[in-house]
Amino acid sequence: MSQIHKIVIIGSGPAGWTAAIYAARAQLEPIVFAGVPKQDPGPILPGGQLMLTTDVENYPGFPEGIAGPEMMDRFQKQAMRFGTKVEGKDIVRCDFGRRPFVLHTHDGEEVRAHTVVIATGATANWLGLENEMRLARSGGGVSACAVCDGALPIFRDQPLAVVGGGDSAMEEATHLTKFGSKVYVIHRRDTLRASKIMQQRFLEKPNAEVLWNKVVVDVLGDERVEGVLLEDTKTGERSRLDVKGLFIAIGHTPATKFLKDSGIELDESGYIVLRSRSSATNIDGVFAAGDVADARYRQAITAAGMGCQAALDAEHWLTLNLDA
Ligand code: NAP
Numbered sequence: 137m138s139q140i141h142k143i144v145i146i147g148s149g150p151a152g153w154t155a156a157i158y159a160a161r162a163q164l165e166p167i168v169f170a171g172v173p174k175q176d177p178g179p180i181l182p183g184g185q186l187m188l189t190t191d192v193e194n195y196p197g198f199p200e201g202i203a204g205p206e207m208m209d210r211f212q213k214q215a216m217r218f219g220t221k222v223e224g225k226d227i228v229r230c231d232f233g234r235r236p237f238v239l240h241t242h243d244g245e246e247v248r249a250h251t252v253v254i255a256t257g258a259t260a261n262w263l264g265l266e267n268e269m270r271l272a273r274s275g276g277g278v279s280a281c282a283v284c285d286g287a288l289p290i291f292r293d294q295p296l297a298v299v300g301g302g303d304s305a306m307e308e309a310t311h312l313t314k315f316g317s318k319v320y321v322i323h324r325r326d327t328l329r330a331s332k333i334m335q336q337r338f339l340e341k342p343n344a345e346v347l348w349n350k351v352v353v354d355v356l357g358d359e360r361v362e363g364v365l366l367e368d369t370k371t372g373e374r375s376r377l378d379v380k381g382l383f384i385a386i387g388h389t390p391a392t393k394f395l396k397d398s399g400i401e402l403d404e405s406g407y408i409v410l411r412s413r414s415s416a417t418n419i420d421g422v423f424a425a426g427d428v429a430d431a432r433y434r435q436a437i438t439a440a441g442m443g444c445q446a447a448l449d450a451e452h453w454l455t456l457n458l459d460a
Contacts, residue, residue: 138246140236141165143164144169144251145166145252146169146227147168147170147428148169148183149186150184150211150436153168153212154425154443155443155450156447158447165219167221167222169223169225169227169239169247170225179273180391183209184257186208189281189284191285192204192207193287196437225242226394227240227242227394228240230252232398232399237249251423251453252423253423253447254423255446256392257427258428260280261384261386261389263299265355268384271357274359276360277357277360282307283435286314291316296318296319297352297364297377298312298320298321298382303331305328306331309344312383316381318343319344320379322352323347324349325348326348349369350366350368351369352365361379388431388434390406390429392407399419400418403431407431
């Protein structure tokens with residue numbers, strides 16, 4: 137019979153590594169399933185969304201900023217320093233009906249655990265255009281996070297565009313009005329989905345403009361974004377818009393597909409539902425942290441905080457139930 141782990145952490149972003157740091161220092165010998173790189177359609181990497189972020193300037197303690205991948209590398213090293221084990225595998229199915237729980241890896245291994253922390257994050261939705269993905273991967277001016285990337289020098293005093301019509305698009309676009317010379321919101325319909333107050337906050341900026349009934353059909357530029365090709369959804373007419381940055385804000389998808397049939401309660405958008413003010417899910421002994429359970433804040437610092445909570449909650453559970 138395979139070893140029974142006290143705590144298994146699924147996911148290797150800020151939430152997963154922080155849970156690991158706390159669990160390892162509590163001598164729970166955590167094991168982190170860090171995942172395998174994939175393309176779906178955008179890049180999904182162990183380390184999560186920070187692996188696609190250039191400079192992180194809003195994480196306290198790094199006054200000079202830090203590159204997203206370097207930050208995740210440091211988180212991992214800190215977790216490993218206290219004895220965290222790391223497996224570069226995906227968990228593809230969870231059997232929470234048995235105790236200890238049984239988790240299945242993508243290569244057919246069964247992993248047994250008394251407690252589980254799910255920290256698999258959420259991925260930004262992309263349009264799925266070839267040049268969009270290429271320029272997002274190369275840091276050439278396509279991003280799915282204006283709060284993370286908007287203040288970068290390449291966007292300063294330049295015309296920028298945001299795709300989407302929801303609250304995220306309004307929030308990102310409003311944030312960008314501080315940096316860009318002009319900020320266009322490109323929306324596929326003639327009314328915004330965003331709340332009135334968020335719309336108003338954007339529309340009252342002198343450098344704000346909404347382009348109605350338009351979709352982006354191509355992103356132009358070799359090394360850097362030079363513009364986008366638009367198509368009118370009513371007339372089919374195509375036009376070019378010169379912008380130096382393109383921000384995609386068309387929603388996020390939580391990484392919870394592998395929880396199908398696991399019994400974990402998800403909301404209508406697929407996010408894990410937590411019990412109020414704790415990391416507990418509806419299944420006793422299963423905890424969740426970070427963007428997979430948070431459609432609202434989605435920041436590295438909030439995810440890390442939730443990871444800490446999940447480890448403390450799991451430790452408490454183990455003390456009560458196993459005297460670990
Ligand atoms: P959302 O409300 O689902 O809006 C997504 C937007 O993207 C919609 O306008 C949609 O257009 C558009 N869209 C989707 N797929 C597209 C595609 N392939 N091409 C072009 N446009 C596309 O997502 P969200 O804005 O990320 O918000 C998610 C949730 O978080 C919401 O409940 C929101 O209220 C909340 N949120 C709150 C705040 C806040 O209160 N501060 C901030 C951000 C988010 P259609 O309208 O035509 O469907």
